[in-house]
Amino acid sequence: MKAKIYIKYKEGILDPQGTVTNKALKSIDIKGIESIGIGKYIEMEFDKNISKGDAKKIAEESCKKMLANPNTETYSYILED
Amino acid sequence: MKFAVIVFPGSNCDHDAYYALKNIGFDVEFVWHRNTSSLSNFDGIFIPGGFSYGDYLRTGAIAKFSPVMKSIKEESKKGKIIIGVCNGFQILVESDLLPGSLINNKNIKFLSKQVKLKVKTVNSIFTKNIEKEYLEMPIAHKQGNYIADSDTLQTLKDNDQILFEYDINPNGSMLNIAGITNKKRNILGMMPHPERASNSLLGSEDGNYIFESLIKNYV
Numbered sequence: 001m002k003a004k005i006y007i008k009y010k011e012g013i014l015d016p017q018g019t020v021t022n023k024a025l026k027s028i029d030i031k032g033i034e035s036i037g038i039g040k041y042i043e044m045e046f047d048k049n050i051s052k053g054d055a056k057k058i059a060e061e062s063c064k065k066m067l068a069n070p071n072t073e074t075y076s077y078i079l080e081d
Numbered sequence: 082m083k084f085a086v087i088v089f090p091g092s093n094c095d096h097d098a099y100y101a102l103k104n105i106g107f108d109v110e111f112v113w114h115r116n117t118s119s120l121s122n123f124d125g126i127f128i129p130g131g132f133s134y135g136d137y138l139r140t141g142a143i144a145k146f147s148p149v150m151k152s153i154k155e156e157s158k159k160g161k162i163i164i165g166v167c168n169g170f171q172i173l174v175e176s177d178l179l180p181g182s183l184i185n186n187k188n189i190k191f192l193s194k195q196v197k198l199k200v201k202t203v204n205s206i207f208t209k210n211i212e213k214e215y216l217e218m219p220i221a222h223k224q225g226n227y228i229a230d231s232d233t234l235q236t237l238k239d240n241d242q243i244l245f246e247y248d249i250n251p252n253g254s255m256l257n258i259a260g261i262t263n264k265k266r267n268i269l270g271m272m273p274h275p276e277r278a279s280n281s282l283l284g285s286e287d288g289n290y291i292f293e294s295l296i297k298n299y300v
Binding site for chain 2: 016017
């Protein structure tokens with residue numbers, strides 16, 4: 001069981017990396033992109049005996065307590081077998 | 082008055098802090114971050130700058146779970162003096178000992194330069210005896226851009242909790258915030274480095290005003 005965790009800045013939080021990357025893509029003539037947000041991607045591999053329900057709890061607690069800063073970031077995750 | 086300078090893996094201003102505090106007349110001792118014993122025998126706690134845990138995940142995000150932080154939280158409740166500079170400030174906001182967050186500088190650059198700070202209020206033990214309107218000291222950070230929601234910013238203003246403002250905003254911080262205190266006014270968090278401005282050989286001695294104010298007014 002694995003969790004794929006995505007962390008991104010909340011709306012309105014300055015994301016200079018995203019802004020600069022968007023501008024750079026425009027500069028090489030890649031068109032049609034409205035905006036780019038750059039966040040973090042974390043893969044969490046669980047112990048073999050962990051159930052899906054427990055994996056969800058562990059991922060949730062990890063995000064809440066450490067992986068994301070609730071003031072500036074939001075998180076989401078997908079559980080995969 | 083006896084200060085503990087907390088040392089994390091990756092702290093790099095711990096010796097500067099030790100020197101600056103000792104120089105003013107404090108007794109100083111280093112305390113390793115894995116220390117689990119009480120810090121009640123200290124009168125002040127200094128969380129220095131650096132890159133605790135390599136700034137992995139987010140600045141301060143892992144350091145806030147170091148064993149020593151439990152004792153620091155306990156002491157903060159008792160009203161003990163706590164100073165967090167640069168990475169120390171980042172650890173204090175991550176630990177919710179100070180409000181707001183510190184995110185990437187507006188221009189994403191690591192900024193290392195001398196800045197001018199406006200002393201916004203003398204209504205704190207850290208600034209009480211500062212007669213100068215401006216202090217000069219260095220900044221050295223990439224995540225020093227202070228942000229908070231509008232209610233928090235209003236509270237900071239209403240309670241006179243903003244102690245230092247940048248004269249020229251280098252990093253995008255809201256309200257030009259360079260340093261704040263908590264509601265109880267026993268905790269100081271600031272991005273600029275007073276400990277690195279503690280001797281004329283370092284280009285400025287202005288940081289000493291903060292430590293002098295503290296030693297004069299500590300009861």
